[in-house]
Structures are given as structure tokens and as C-alpha cells.
Amino acid sequence: MSLQRSIAISPRCSLSESLHRVGGARRRCASCRSQSSSFAYSARLSPIVLKTYSAIDPSEPKNLDPSSSASRSGPHSATCHPSGTAGVMGASSTSSLRFLEKFVCWSTRDGEESPPFVICNDPLVKKELLSSGNQLTSDSSIALGKLRQKRLFLEQSGACCIVMPCQFLHAWHDEISQGCSVPFLHVGDCVANELKAANLKPVEYGSNVCVGVLATDDTLARKCYLDKLERQGFEVLCPDEASMQRTVLPSVDAFRKGDMEGARNLLRVSLQVLLVRAVNTVILASDDLVGILPDDDPLLKKCIDPLDALVREAIVCTRIPRP
Numbered sequence: 001m002s003l004q005r006s007i008a009i010s011p012r013c014s015l016s017e018s019l020h021r022v023g024g025a026r027r028r029c030a031s032c033r034s035q036s037s038s039f040a041y042s043a044r045l046s047p048i049v050l051k052t053y054s055a056i057d058p059s060e061p062k063n064l065d066p067s068s069s070a071s072r073s074g075p076h077s078a079t080c081h082p083s084g085t086a087g088v089m090g091a092s093s094t095s096s097l098r099f100l101e102k103f104v105c106w107s108t109r110d111g112e113e114s115p116p117f118v119i120c121n122d123p124l125v126k127k128e129l130l131s132s133g134n135q136l137t138s139d140s141s142i143a144l145g146k147l148r149q150k151r152l153f154l155e156q157s158g159a160c161c162i163v164m165p166c167q168f169l170h171a172w173h174d175e176i177s178q179g180c181s182v183p184f185l186h187v188g189d190c191v192a193n194e195l196k197a198a199n200l201k202p203v204e205y206g207s208n209v210c211v212g213v214l215a216t217d218d219t220l221a222r223k224c225y226l227d228k229l230e231r232q233g234f235e236v237l238c239p240d241e242a243s244m245q246r247t248v249l250p251s252v253d254a255f256r257k258g259d260m261e262g263a264r265n266l267l268r269v270s271l272q273v274l275l276v277r278a279v280n281t282v283i284l285a286s287d288d289l290v291g292i293l294p295d296d297d298p299l300l301k302k303c304i305d306p307l308d309a310l311v312r313e314a315i316v317c318t319r320i321p322r323p
Contacts, residue, residue, distance in 0.1 A: 084318035086117040087159025087182075089150050091126035092166040095287045095307070099165035102311045107318075115318035118157045120150045126168060140172075147176045155181050161317040163310055167287050170224045171217075183317060188228035190309035191283060196232050203278040210235040212274035215285035216252055225285055243273055252288045263292050271299050 086103065090096035096119060107114045128143035147169070154162050161183045164170060170187050177184035200209045211234045215221035221238055229236050239248055251266035267289065274282055283304045284290050290305050 084115050084320070085157070085159050086115055086314050086318050087151075087154030087157065087162040088117055088119040088121075089147070089154060089162060089164050089169075090119070090121040090166050091123055091129075091147075091164075091169055092287060093121060093123060095165040095167070096121045099163070099307055099311060102307065103314060106311060107315045115315065118154055118159055120153055122146065122150065126166065129168070129172070144172055144175050147172070148178075151176060151180060151184070160320075161185055161314060163314050165307060165310065167224065167285060167306060168217075168220065171220045173224075185310060185313050185317070186224075186228070187306045187310045188224040190313040191225065191304065191306050192228040192232050192234075194309045194312075195229070195234065195281075200280050203280055207278060208233070208235040210237055210277070210279045212236075212271075212279035212282035213238050213285050214248065214270060214274065214282050214289060216249060216288055217286070221285050225283055237274055237277055237279055239270060239273065243270060247273070251292065252286070255288065255292050260292075264294070264297075267292050268297075268299060271302065275299075275302060 088096060088099060088103075090099075100117065100119065103117065104114045125143050125146055128146075129140055151162060159182060162177075162180065163185045164173070164176075164187070167187060169176070173184070173186050177186075195211065202209050211229055213221045213225045213229075213236055215225075215238070218238070226236050226238075247266045247270040251263050251270060254260075254266060255263035271282055279302075281302055281304055283306060285306065290307070293300055293303075
């Protein structure tokens with residue numbers, strides 16, 4: 001039985017450009033990888049503030065959009081650090097480094113310097129949360145306590161905003177962000193805002209704009225994307241149980257085993273099942289699903305890598321004028 005809900009979204013974005021960026025970001029950043037590798041190694045060593053330079057795709061947003069969630073006035077606006085430092089908290093080295101690569105590449109243009117950032121990454125926390133099976137157990141409570149400590153560390157380090165590149169962690173975003181003194185960006189909000197600003201048109205006349213959410217975990221999809229999109233007035237479509245068991249999960253399993261051909265074929269089927277049902281675009285709501293398809297695959301033009309929206313919002317937040 002398919003999961004279908006309505007949804008909507010809010011302003012600011014270059015989504016019309018970014019629908020084909022799931023693989024494109026890797027191509028754009030290729031020119032700066034030799035430079036970014038120097039900060040990637042340092043980022044793994046310790047959570048310190050790092051600065052670097054690199055090239056950026058000129059299509060990436062540069063100026064602050066007043067409609068951005070990062071620019072809206074609120075209880076956190078006065079607490080932002082003047083340096084415009086981004087705090088990066090992760091439980092996956094791969095997603096954290098992927099975020100930093102894009103953050104550096106996209107935030108530098110015309111010779112500008114990338115905003116400073118502080119990174120705190122602990123893959124062990126993800127294992128502890130996975131063992132809890134999305135239930136609030138004693139193990140998960142300990143893991144969430146560790147994440148709140150890392151968040152506090154980033155706040156005290158001078159971060160003006162905090163991001164979690166690992167989509168998996170956003171299932172506990174509310175618990176981790178409670179009491180945070182600076183904006184704690186939510187990947188679902190960032191994606192929803194960009195989709196709203198893109199002003200998408202329905203694939204079928206007389207229907208609502210439909211967004212597909214492809215995830216490996218129903219709880220993650222519901223807590224991170226469905227509710228966010230629904231508030232913006234979008235219709236949301238997720239794979240039914242049969243599709244999950246026959247194509248989505250086997251695709252990830254094949255990918256982890258190194259069977260790229262099998263993983264790609266299964267993921268293509270998963271995407272086509274959603275697209276034939278009048279879905280405008282599909283959110284790849286799992287870090288495991290991003291990177292399976294080759295960069296030149298036509299289906300990527302219909303997909304969104306949520307990390308792209310999170311990177312853009314973090315850049316905007318770091319560039320808000322401060323006293």
C-alpha cells in the first residue's frame with residue numbers, strides 16, 4: 001500500500017538548476033579536489049576551524065535571499081557569531097566530507113574566501129542509534145546525549161549555525177537541537193523551502209505538485225521530509241512495501257556489496273515506479289542512495305540530493321551581516 005500525503009514548500013532557491021545536481025556536484029568540484037583534499041585530512045584529525053580556497057560554479061547562489069530561513073529574524077538571530085562560522089556535526093565521515101567539499105567549492109567565487117567551519121564527527125554514535133531501531137532506548141538516550149554535547153561544543157566554538165550532513169541523524173533533530181542557541185538547520189526544511197521557491201508545475205493537469213521521497217527507512221522519511229513538505233502544500237508519494245522490499249532495499253544492499261550494475265538497475269526501477277505516477281521530482285532521502293547512479297544518468301535530472309539544499313542554506317547563514 002503506497003504512502004501518499006499532501007505537502008508544500010517555502011522560498012529561496014535554485015532548485016530549477018539543482019534538480020540535475022545529484023551527480024553534478026561531483027563534476028563541478030573536481031577542479032578543486034586537489035585543494036580540498038588538504039582540508040579533508042585535517043578535518044578527520046580534530047574539530048578545528050579551517051579555511052580554504054577553491055573554485056565554484058557561478059550558478060550557485062551568492063547573495064543573501066531575505067526569504068531564506070537563515071535570514072529570518074528570530075530568537076537565535078542575535079546569538080550568531082560575527083565570524084560566520086558553520087558548525088558541522090556528523091556521524092558519517094563520507095557525508096561530512098561530501099558536505100565540506102560542496103561547502104568550500106560553492107562558497108568561493110570571484111576570489112572570495114570560504115567561510116570558516118568547525119567539524120565534530122563521530123561514526124560510533126550512528127552505530128549506537130542504529131542498534132536502537134528508531135526506538136528511544138537507554139542506548140539511544142546515551143547516543144543522543146553525546147550528540148547534544150557535540151552540539152554544545154560547536155556552539156561554544158563560535159558557530160553561527162549548525163548542520164548535520166548525515167540524513168540519518170535528522171530523525172532525532174528535535175531532540176538534538178533542543179535548547180540550541182544558534183540556528184540548527186534541518187535538511188527537510190531546506191529542501192522544502194527550495195522546492196516552494198522553484199514554483200514547480202504539476203506533471204498532470206488538474207493535480208497538485210507531487211514530490212517523491214525515496215528512503216531506506218520509513219521513519220526517517222516521515223520525520224525528515226513528509227511533514228515538512230506537507231505543510232507547504234505538496235502531495236508526497238513514497239514507494240509501497242512491495243517496492244521497498246523488491247527494489248529499494250536490494251539496491252542499497254547490492255551497492256554495499258560492490259555490485260554497481262545491480263544497484264543501478266534496481267534504483268532505476270525504483271525511480272521509474274514513482275515517476276510514472278506523475279511525480280515531479282524525487283528526493284533521495286538516504287545517504288546510501290546518493291552516488292549509486294552515474295553522473296550522466298538521465299534519471300538524475302529528476303532527483304534531488306538533499307545535501308545540496310543544506311549546503312546552500314549553510315552558506316547563506318554564514319554570510320548574514322553581523323555586528
